[in-house]
Amino acid sequence: MRHLLRIRGLPVGQARAILDEAPRYLDVADQPVPRTPALLGRTVVLLFREPSTRTRSSFQLAAKRLSAEPLAFASASSSLSKGETFLDTARTLAAMAPDIIVTRSRESGIPELLAREIPTASVVNAGDGISEHPTQALLDAFTIRRHRGRVRGLTVAIIGDLLHSRVFRSNALLLTMLGARVRCAGPPTLMPPGLERLGVEPRPSVEEALRGADAVMVLRIQHERMHDSFIPSRREYFHEFGLTEERLRPTRDAIVLHPGPLNRAVEISSAVADGPRSVILEQVRNGVAVRMAVLAEIARGRPRGRRRRD
Amino acid sequence: MTEALLIRGGRLVDPVAGLDAVADLRLARGRIAGIGPEAAERGDREFDAGGLVIAPGFCDMHVHFREPGHEYRETVATGAAAAAAGGFTDVGCMANTDPVNDSPAITTHIRRLGQEAGGARVHPIAATTRGMRGERISEFGALARAGAVAVSDDGLPIVNPAVMLRALEYSRYFDLPVIEHCETLELTGDGVMREGAFATCIGLPGIPSASEYLAVERNIGLAEVARARLHIAHISTARAVAAVARAKASGIRVTAEATPHHLLLTDEAVGSFDTAAKMKPPLAAEVDRQTLLGAIADGTIDAIATDHAPHHEDEKCRSFQNAPFGIVGLETAVGLVLDRLVRPGLISLGRAVRLLSTGPRRILGLPGGDLKPGSPADLTLLDLEASAVVRPKSFRSLGRNTPFGGCELTGQPAGVFVGGRAILRG
Ligand SMILES: [Zn+2]
Numbered sequence: 001m002r003h004l005l006r007i008r009g010l011p012v013g014q015a016r017a018i019l020d021e022a023p024r025y026l027d028v029a030d031q032p033v034p035r036t037p038a039l040l041g042r043t044v045v046l047l048f049r050e051p052s053t054r055t056r057s058s059f060q061l062a063a064k065r066l067s068a069e070p071l072a073f074a075s076a077s078s079s080l081s082k083g084e085t086f087l088d089t090a091r092t093l094a095a096m097a098p099d100i101i102v103t104r105s106r107e108s109g110i111p112e113l114l115a116r117e118i119p120t121a122s123v124v125n126a127g128d129g130i131s132e133h134p135t136q137a138l139l140d141a142f143t144i145r146r147h148r149g150r151v152r153g154l155t156v157a158i159i160g161d162l163l164h165s166r167v168f169r170s171n172a173l174l175l176t177m178l179g180a181r182v183r184c185a186g187p188p189t190l191m192p193p194g195l196e197r198l199g200v201e202p203r204p205s206v207e208e209a210l211r212g213a214d215a216v217m218v219l220r221i222q223h224e225r226m227h228d229s230f231i232p233s234r235r236e237y238f239h240e241f242g243l244t245e246e247r248l249r250p251t252r253d254a255i256v257l258h259p260g261p262l263n264r265a266v267e268i269s270s271a272v273a274d275g276p277r278s279v280i281l282e283q284v285r286n287g288v289a290v291r292m293a294v295l296a297e298i299a300r301g302r303p304r305g306r307r308r309r310d
Numbered sequence: 311m312t313e314a315l316l317i318r319g320g321r322l323v324d325p326v327a328g329l330d331a332v333a334d335l336r337l338a339r340g341r342i343a344g345i346g347p348e349a350a351e352r353g354d355r356e357f358d359a360g361g362l363v364i365a366p367g368f369c370d371m372h373v374h375f376r377e378p379g380h381e382y383r384e385t386v387a388t389g390a391a392a393a394a395a396g397g398f399t400d401v402g403c404m405a406n407t408d409p410v411n412d413s414p415a416i417t418t419h420i421r422r423l424g425q426e427a428g429g430a431r432v433h434p435i436a437a438t439t440r441g442m443r444g445e446r447i448s449e450f451g452a453l454a455r456a457g458a459v460a461v462s463d464d465g466l467p468i469v470n471p472a473v474m475l476r477a478l479e480y481s482r483y484f485d486l487p488v489i490e491h492c493e494t495l496e497l498t499g500d501g502v503m504r505e506g507a508f509a510t511c512i513g514l515p516g517i518p519s520a521s522e523y524l525a526v527e528r529n530i531g532l533a534e535v536a537r538a539r540l541h542i543a544h545i546s547t548a549r550a551v552a553a554v555a556r557a558k559a560s561g562i563r564v565t566a567e568a569t570p571h572h573l574l575l576t577d578e579a580v581g582s583f584d585t586a587a588k589m590k591p592p593l594a595a596e597v598d599r600q601t602l603l604g605a606i607a608d609g610t611i612d613a614i615a616t617d618h619a620p621h622h623e624d625e626k627c628r629s630f631q632n633a634p635f636g637i638v639g640l641e642t643a644v645g646l647v648l649d650r651l652v653r654p655g656l657i658s659l660g661r662a663v664r665l666l667s668t669g670p671r672r673i674l675g676l677p678g679g680d681l682k683p684g685s686p687a688d689l690t691l692l693d694l695e696a697s698a699v700v701r702p703k704s705f706r707s708l709g710r711n712t713p714f715g716g717c718e719l720t721g722q723p724a725g726v727f728v729g730g731r732a733i734l735r736g
Contacts, residue, residue, distance in 0.1 A: 086629060087627060107632060108583065109630045110629050129631065192505070194506055
C-alpha cells in the first residue's frame, strides 16, 4: 500500500489485510517494552492543520511504538491553516524528505493534493474536512469485528450529523464494502441527499434505524450546528435524537461506538456512554493498533535506503 | 478607399434569413456588401472559403478579462487574442476588475485597450452598482455613453431587492440590459460544488439548486414590476430554466445564457477534487443538464456564453475548497458546441449560430448576427471537419484552467473577420 488517502477507492483486500494485522499490534502494547522496529529509521511527519488531540496522539503513539521518530509539523494556529500557503508548505515538507506524512485538514481533498505535490512521500489521511477519516473507520470496523466476530451480515446504525461527518462517510463506505448493512438516521437538516449512493439506508427515525441493530455508531454534534439553525438546541437534540438506554432496548444487544470526544446528554446519555454496551474506550486502544498496522503496511511497501524519486 | 473582398465558395449560414447554402459573400468598407453570384465586382480581392462555414461573427457576452488589476491572470490583449483564436469577433467583458469598472474612465480605458489589441472587439459591461457593493447604482447614462453595452455585478448577486428593482427601473431609460448573477448567498453558504449524491459521496460542502432558483424567481418578479430587460447569466438548473420559460410565456423581458460546461458536464466532473471543475454556479445534475439542452434547442435560452474566468495555475493548485471559482472557455467553446452539440444532432448548425451570434448580439444591442448586406463584416469561419485536441498550454489566454484539456473536438473555428479584417488560425 502506497498511501491511505481514503476508504473510497481502497481495495477491499487492502482493508481486510489491515484488520487482520491489527491484533498483532494490540499485543505489542502489552509487552514490557511496547516497541517493534517496523518503522525504525523512518521519518513520520504529523501535519495537523486542525486541532485534534486524540487523533494526533494516537498516530504519535502508533509511530513511536513502531520505532519511528514522529515529527509534529504544524498546528492549526500557524499560518498553515490558510490555503494560500499550502504549496509552500508542501514544498518545505518535501525538502525534509519524510517517509510518511499523516495529515489532518479542515478542507476535503488535501491528502490527494499532498500526494501529488510530494511524490516521494506516502500520505495517510487522518481526517480531511467533511470528507473522510479512514483510520477511524478501520478502527471502528476492527472494534465491531472483535465484539461480533465479523462484519459481514451485521446491521450497523449510524445516528447523528451525517452532513458534516467524515467519520460517517468513511464508515459507510468501509462497512458496506465489508458486507454490513448500514442504516442511518438523524435530523433532516443533517441528512444529505443521495445517501443511497453511499450504500446506506436512511431511516425516518432514530428508533427505526436502531431496531435490530448489532452495533450503533453515535456521531458527535458540533456546537456550531445550533448557530446555523440545523438543530434548535442541545436539549431538544438529546430528547429527539440522543442515544439513551431506552432507545437501545430494541437493538440486538448492540455495542455502542462513538468517535469522541463525547457530548454527554447531547448525542449520548452518560448511562449509555459508561454502560456495559459501550466500547468507546476500547476504540481508543484499538485505534493505536490499527494505525500501527496502517503505518507498518505502508512502510513495508517503501524501499529502504535511497529515497524514491518518482 | 477600403479594398473589397470576395469570399468564395463558403457555406453561408444565417439563421435570421434562414439561409444555409454555398454562395459568395462580398465585404466592402467594413460591411457585408452582397451575397450570391452577382455580388462580385471587378478588382475584388478573393478569399477561397471552400469547405468552410461562414457565419455571422460569434459574440461571447460573458468573459472576465482581468485588466485593470490582475494582469497576471489575463490582460485585455491576451483575452481579445484568445477570443479571436476561439472564433469570436466580439466579447462582453465583466466589470469585476480591480478597480471595478463602475466609471466612464475605466470603461473607456478597457475599450481603448481592446482597440489596441487588434483581436476580437471588446465591449465593456459596467458594474450595476458602485464598487459592486450592491448599495448604490452606478451612472448608467455616462457608462452607456462611454461604451458600456450592459450593466452587471457578475461574480456577486445584488442582495438588496430594492437596489435591484431600482437598477432595473433605471436601466429602462438607457435600454441597457441588467445582467444578473443569480445566487442566494445565504443558501450557498460555504458550499463549493452542487449539493447532491455526488457531493454526499465525496464529502464536499454543497450548494443547493435553490440558491440559483430563488434568485432567478426574485429577479424575474422585479423585472416584471420594472418592465425592464433582465438577462440571467450562466443559468444552470432545471427549475431556473422553467422559471425563465414561464416568464417568457407571460411576456416578461427576460433572456438567459448557458455555458458550454453546464451544457456538457455534471457534478461528477469534480471527480477526485479536481479544481478545474470548480465554478459558480457549480456543475449540476444530469437532469439539469438535459433541461439546459432542451432549452437551447427550443429557444428558452438565448445565448451560449463561456463565463471565461482565467486564474493563475497556483491559484487552482490549492485545495478544492480554497481554490477560486471559474474556468476559461474562449478557446474551447466553439469546438465543444460543434463536436458535442451539433455533430450528435442535439442542435442544428443554424441554432448554434443563433446561440453564439444572433442571440447575444441582440441582448447587448450590437449590430450583426446575420449576413444581410449592410451588416458589419464580422464573420466567424468554421471548419466542421477539422479535429484538434484541447491543449491548454497552447492557449492564447493566460488562463489554463479548463476541465476539457485533452478532449479531441471535431469542428473548429478557422478564423474570424472583424470589420472586414481577417484574423486566421494557423
Ligand atoms: Zn457569474
